[in-house]
Each structure stands twice: as structure tokens, then as C-alpha cells.
Amino acid sequence: MAEDKNQEFVAKLIKLYGEFDYDLKRFKKASNSEISRKLGYSDAQFSRLINSSATEGEYVRAIQNTDRILKLLGLEKELNQLKDDQLAGQYPNYKRKVTILYALLLILGILSVYFAYQSTIQKTDNFFSKESRDGMLKWSFETPYVNPFMELDDLPSDCSYPSYKYQGKWELEKPYKIPFFRERNGFHYIATEVNMYARSMNEKNTSGNTLEAYEYQRHEIWYDKRELPIDSFMVASNQSQLKQSYQDSNFEDEDTFVKLAVIHTFFRNEFNLETDGISRSGKVVGRDVEFVSEDILKTEFTDEGLMRDALSQVNAIIANRLEDFSRPISCNLADFPKADFNLIAEGDKISFDCQMTTSRFSVDYNKTYVLKDQFIKNTCVPGT
Structure with missing residues (x-):
């Protein structure tokens, strides 16, 4: 056979x-x-x-x-x-x-x-293989x-196609954190990695102003043993703004924080190059969750009952709160990396100020993409 x-x-x-x-x-x-x-x-x-x-x-x-x-x-x-x-x-x-x-x-x-x-x-027990x-x-x-991708030969003869230099691989500039707003405090969501491939959507918009981008996202769920209230991470004068000290903190260096799970997500974006900036919309198209092994977690908790309680809370988050993260995103217009789209190059950034709403509670965060591997590196020459 x-x-x-x-x-x-x-x-x-x-x-x-x-x-x-x-x-x-x-x-x-x-x-x-x-x-x-x-x-x-x-x-x-x-x-x-x-x-x-x-x-x-x-x-x-x-x-x-x-x-x-x-x-x-x-x-x-x-x-x-x-x-x-x-x-x-x-x-x-x-x-x-x-x-x-x-x-x-x-x-x-x-x-x-x-x-x-x-x-x-x-097949392996190595937890972080992605x-x-x-x-x-x-x-x-x-x-x-x-x-x-759109290629140089596909561009109009006058090179008037704003999205062509945006095509390629983009990555997350730096991680960002969002505390979960739910019945019980102590749980946090960290975006640690993004790999996104953007292409011009000529089939939707022949003017070259629309990009479709498929994005792999790696997030982590952490637990703070102190279970501090969400207010302690917010700016007092603006209850939707997170403190910079919270974003700059490193949970791995703090004994009170324990990583419980990693979430792998596929996300589909649409970027539109508007007159005043870049708009972003999109939604989750697939997601799965991996838990940290219990052998590792047992070394982080003094009591196995506390460990299992924390894991049960993560299951509740997966069943309920992650639905909030699947809703269409809400982001303000981002500035263009360059005024002249022909000059966009590797290392340029697109930075979005966004809002994540969970159970009617909104949290502001910033997500910045960096162009790492540009598909069309040369500049289109009119008439060629």
C-alpha cells in the first residue's frame, strides 16, 4: 500500500x-x-x-x-x-x-x-513552538x-497607485498590555508579537488606496497574585488611559505575575489610505489557546488549589471576554509614514491609537507596525 x-x-x-x-x-x-x-x-x-x-x-x-x-x-x-x-x-x-x-x-x-x-x-511538549x-x-x-502582491508591471503607467510601497511584511514595534475588565481582578492581556503581510487590493479598489493584510498575533494571559483593581493601572484624570509605567513594566521580572496561557490569533485587516490618514478595520478569523503546563505552574503557586482556580478563571475569560477582542476594532486615523508614498521604505511605521472595549469599559492603547520586508523596494517610474 x-x-x-x-x-x-x-x-x-x-x-x-x-x-x-x-x-x-x-x-x-x-x-x-x-x-x-x-x-x-x-x-x-x-x-x-x-x-x-x-x-x-x-x-x-x-x-x-x-x-x-x-x-x-x-x-x-x-x-x-x-x-x-x-x-x-x-x-x-x-x-x-x-x-x-x-x-x-x-x-x-x-x-x-x-x-x-x-x-x-x-509532536513535542515545547510550549512555545508556533x-x-x-x-x-x-x-x-x-x-x-x-x-x-501587486508587482511593478501591474502598476498604472503614471505610477499613481498609493498603496504599492506599503506591500510586504510588517511587525509589531513593541508589546502592549491591556488589563481585563471583569468580575474578578488580576488578569492581563499582553500583545507580544505580530507578523502581518499587506497587499494592495486592486480587485476592490483600482485607485490603489486599499490594502488587505493578514496578521498573526501572539498574545499572553497573565495573572497578578495581588489581584489589584483595574483603577490602579489607569491615569486618574483619564479612566480610559493606561499609565505608562504599566506599559513599561515587565511581568516576567515580577514575582507576583504568572503567565497562564498563550493565544494565537489570525486577523484580517483592511487599511484605506484616506485624504487625512490611514484607516484600519478588521476582525478575527481564527484563534486557539495554549495553556502553560501544570508542571511549570506548580512552581509558581504555593497551593495547587490556587493554581486550578486561576486556570478556571482563564477558561471563563476564553469563554466570555475573548469575544470582546473578536469585535471589529476601533482605531483613529494613523498618520502616513511619508507624505510621498513613493518614498516609503523599510523601517517606516504606521501607528494607530485604538480603543478596546470589554463589558462597556474602554481602554486606550497604541499599536505600531514597522515595515520589515518591503515587497517593492524600487520606485515606480512613470511611463515604464
């Missing part, structure tokens, strides 16, 4: 990488190392797959992943054909069709890498099979 699956797997890869030498176990168009990296496998795992030594389950998952890549290529071909038809004036519903195809490309890309990583990552989550987003935007 495994031999049959091996032949099926190789046959599908032949469609991607050309003829296969069954004696040398190599494909014509790419080395095995190149292929393994593109598919999300280690060299050893890929070697097992092409040498008939993988398990049947591994072959089933590998074949499913390869099928998704072939579907991606089919969708990409259809999208390119659609663009050609539009140029020839043969497709009246171009925008709607392109929107659907781009959505399918992204969804299939994320699903492909998710199943690839799920099938290849070794490769299966953040890797999904990275693969969907950096793999050669899916290129959702």
Missing part, C-alpha cells in the same frame, strides 16, 4: 518538477532540497517520501498537500487568463471574479501549509506558488 502511495505522490510531483529519475531519486527541474523547503518538509522527511519508506499516513497527508498546490497553480492560471481576457475586453465581471480567485488562492495557500506543517512537525501557525501565513505570502 505504501508503495502505491509513493508512486501516486511522485506522479503528482512530476507535474510540478518534471521527470523523475527513479534510480537517482531526483526530479528534473529542482533539487530535492529545494522541493522539500517549498513543501515545508525537512530533507530527511522528504527523503522518506520519495524512497518509499514513509508511513501510509504520511503519504496521505503529503498527497493532499500536493493536490492543494496543484489547485493553487490552476487558480493562478485562471487568474492570469482572466487578466488577459480583461485586457482584451472579453470579461465584463472582472472585479468580482478576481476577488473570488484571490480569496481562494489565499485560503488554499493557508490550508496547504497548515496541513503540511501539521504532518511534518514532530511554527504551525505563523508558518501558515509566511508560506502563503512568501511561497512562489502564491504571489498576491
Whole structure:
């Protein structure tokens, strides 16, 4: 059975990488190392797959992943054909069709890498491994099979397309904290990491003023054994503003704080380049929670009953308060990084002043993105 699956797997890869030498176990168009990296496998795992030594389950998952890549290529071909038809004036519903195809490309890309990583990552008790989550987003935007970015050749001849230099990978400049407003004090939400990929949404706005951005967020839930009231972290004269000393504090250095869980979130943003600044809207599209192991937590609590009580409170937060964090965000307009969009470069920032509302209680916070890996680094030249 495994031999049959091996032949099926190789046959599908032949469609991607050309003829296969069954004696040398190599494909014509790419080395095995190149292929393994593109598919999300280690060299050893890929070697097992092409040498008939993988398990049947591994072959089933590998074949499913390869099928998704072939579907991606089919969708990409259809999208390119659609663009050609539009140029020839043969497709009246171009925008709607392109929107659907781009959505399918992204969804299939994320699903492909998710199943690839799920099938290849070794099961481990290491709590902070996030490769299966953040890797999904990275693969969907950096793999050669899916290129959702606008390229220089796609820009209008006059280069009047404000969002093109915003495309690429953005990261969170610095962490921020928000205390939970709930029946019981002592629980805090920290944004520790953001990786966001932004692309121009030409299918929605041909003027180039709209960006779509998929964002991986890593948050932590901490517990303060003192259970200080939320007022103690707020500015007295402004009960929606957090004290700077609170934002600057490091919970890891304080004995009274215990990390209880990590939350992994996928978030879809839309950024619109308005006349006076950049607007942001969006919503959560997926989330899961990992708890710190009880072996670690037992060293942080003097009593196991207190530990279990704190964990039960986290479960209540997950069941209730996290719904507040799933609501559409509320942010003020951000300033443009540069007055001339053609001059935007890596290191530029977009800073949003936002409000998080939980149980009708609003807290102000700042979220600043830094452009780390710009897709189009060169400046568009009119008439080219």
C-alpha cells in the first residue's frame, strides 16, 4: 500500500518538477532540497517520501498537500487568463471574479501549509513552538506558488497607485498590555508579537488606496497574585488611559505575575489610505489557546488549589471576554509614514491609537507596525 502511495505522490510531483529519475531519486527541474523547503518538509522527511519508506499516513497527508498546490497553480492560471481576457475586453465581471480567485488562492495557500506543517512537525511538549501557525501565513505570502502582491508591471503607467510601497511584511514595534475588565481582578492581556503581510487590493479598489493584510498575533494571559483593581493601572484624570509605567513594566521580572496561557490569533485587516490618514478595520478569523503546563505552574503557586482556580478563571475569560477582542476594532486615523508614498521604505511605521472595549469599559492603547520586508523596494517610474 505504501508503495502505491509513493508512486501516486511522485506522479503528482512530476507535474510540478518534471521527470523523475527513479534510480537517482531526483526530479528534473529542482533539487530535492529545494522541493522539500517549498513543501515545508525537512530533507530527511522528504527523503522518506520519495524512497518509499514513509508511513501510509504520511503519504496521505503529503498527497493532499500536493493536490492543494496543484489547485493553487490552476487558480493562478485562471487568474492570469482572466487578466488577459480583461485586457482584451472579453470579461465584463472582472472585479468580482478576481476577488473570488484571490480569496481562494489565499485560503488554499493557508490550508496547504497548515496541513503540511501539521504532518511534518514532530509532536513535542515545547510550549512555545508556533511554527504551525505563523508558518501558515509566511508560506502563503512568501511561497512562489502564491504571489498576491501587486508587482511593478501591474502598476498604472503614471505610477499613481498609493498603496504599492506599503506591500510586504510588517511587525509589531513593541508589546502592549491591556488589563481585563471583569468580575474578578488580576488578569492581563499582553500583545507580544505580530507578523502581518499587506497587499494592495486592486480587485476592490483600482485607485490603489486599499490594502488587505493578514496578521498573526501572539498574545499572553497573565495573572497578578495581588489581584489589584483595574483603577490602579489607569491615569486618574483619564479612566480610559493606561499609565505608562504599566506599559513599561515587565511581568516576567515580577514575582507576583504568572503567565497562564498563550493565544494565537489570525486577523484580517483592511487599511484605506484616506485624504487625512490611514484607516484600519478588521476582525478575527481564527484563534486557539495554549495553556502553560501544570508542571511549570506548580512552581509558581504555593497551593495547587490556587493554581486550578486561576486556570478556571482563564477558561471563563476564553469563554466570555475573548469575544470582546473578536469585535471589529476601533482605531483613529494613523498618520502616513511619508507624505510621498513613493518614498516609503523599510523601517517606516504606521501607528494607530485604538480603543478596546470589554463589558462597556474602554481602554486606550497604541499599536505600531514597522515595515520589515518591503515587497517593492524600487520606485515606480512613470511611463515604464
